[in-house]
Amino acid sequence: MRIVFITQDDPFYLAKNLDYLLKKMPPYAKVVGTVVADVSPFGKKETMTEKAKKTYDIFGLPFFIRYGLKFVTSKMSKQNSVKYVLEQHQIPLIHLESNINKPDSLDKIRAYKPDLLISIAGNQIFKRPLLDLAPLGCLNLHTALLPKYRGLMPSFWVMRYNEKYTGVSVFFVDEGIDSGPILVQKKVEIGNRSQAELIEYTKQLGMDCIIECIEKIHAGNYELIENDASQMTYFSFPTREDVKAFLAAGKRFY
Structure with missing residues (x-):
C-alpha cells in the first residue's frame, strides 16, 4: 500500500506525532511522499504578523508570550520540525508550486502512484480530482466526535461548551468540511485536562486511529459510521468573548 501524507509544518505537536505514526x-x-504546506493555525493563509496580532487580540498576553516562546524554541530545534522527521524516515517531500487542487499539483502527487492519501492537519479544501487520485481514497484526522464540532480548533470548543467527552474521528474525505463517512472513532473523557493536555492526548490517539484505519482498509472488510449532517455543528476560530467564556468556566489553556 503506497501512501502520500498531506500535512503542514506545525511547530507545536505534529513532528513527534508523525514520528510516532511512522514508527508504527x-x-x-x-x-x-509528503506534501507539507506552510502552517496555518486559523484555517487560512496569513502573514506571520497577521497571525501574531490575531493570537494576541483573541487569546491575550500570557497565551501570546507562552506560545510565542514555544514557537521560537520549536523552530530552533530540529526534533520539532515536520520536515526533519520526514527526512529521518527517508520520506521525500512533494514540492507544490500552487494550490493542491491545481492540475500541476495533481500531476506531481500522481507521479508517486499513491493507493491512499492521508491528511493530517491539512489546511486546504480538497476537490474531487484530488480525492479520486488514489484508488483507496483520502483519509482525514479530526480531533472531535463528528458530526459535532466540525471545523477549526475542536479542542477549544468542546471545553468552551463544557462537554464531558470529546474524541477522535478518522473519516474518508468528501468535498465538504469534515463531512465524509467515518472509518474509526474513539471517545475520550475530558476530565480536568487543560487544552494543551487534551491536544497532546488526542493527537497521539489519532495516530493510533490512523494505523487502525490502514489495517481495516488493507483487510477490506470494514463498516463505515454515518457522519450525520442533521446532527452537525460547525465552528470557526474563536472570538475574544469566547476566550473570556472559556476562562470564566474554569478551563485552562495549559
Whole structure:
C-alpha cells in the first residue's frame, strides 16, 4: 500500500506525532511522499504578523508570550520540525508550486502512484480530482466526535461548551468540511485536562486511529459510521468573548 501524507509544518505537536505514526506503520504500508504546506493555525493563509496580532487580540498576553516562546524554541530545534522527521524516515517531500487542487499539483502527487492519501492537519479544501487520485481514497484526522464540532480548533470548543467527552474521528474525505463517512472513532473523557493536555492526548490517539484505519482498509472488510449532517455543528476560530467564556468556566489553556 503506497501512501502520500498531506500535512503542514506545525511547530507545536505534529513532528513527534508523525514520528510516532511512522514508527508504527505496518510492513505492507509505505509512505512514499509528503506534501507539507506552510502552517496555518486559523484555517487560512496569513502573514506571520497577521497571525501574531490575531493570537494576541483573541487569546491575550500570557497565551501570546507562552506560545510565542514555544514557537521560537520549536523552530530552533530540529526534533520539532515536520520536515526533519520526514527526512529521518527517508520520506521525500512533494514540492507544490500552487494550490493542491491545481492540475500541476495533481500531476506531481500522481507521479508517486499513491493507493491512499492521508491528511493530517491539512489546511486546504480538497476537490474531487484530488480525492479520486488514489484508488483507496483520502483519509482525514479530526480531533472531535463528528458530526459535532466540525471545523477549526475542536479542542477549544468542546471545553468552551463544557462537554464531558470529546474524541477522535478518522473519516474518508468528501468535498465538504469534515463531512465524509467515518472509518474509526474513539471517545475520550475530558476530565480536568487543560487544552494543551487534551491536544497532546488526542493527537497521539489519532495516530493510533490512523494505523487502525490502514489495517481495516488493507483487510477490506470494514463498516463505515454515518457522519450525520442533521446532527452537525460547525465552528470557526474563536472570538475574544469566547476566550473570556472559556476562562470564566474554569478551563485552562495549559
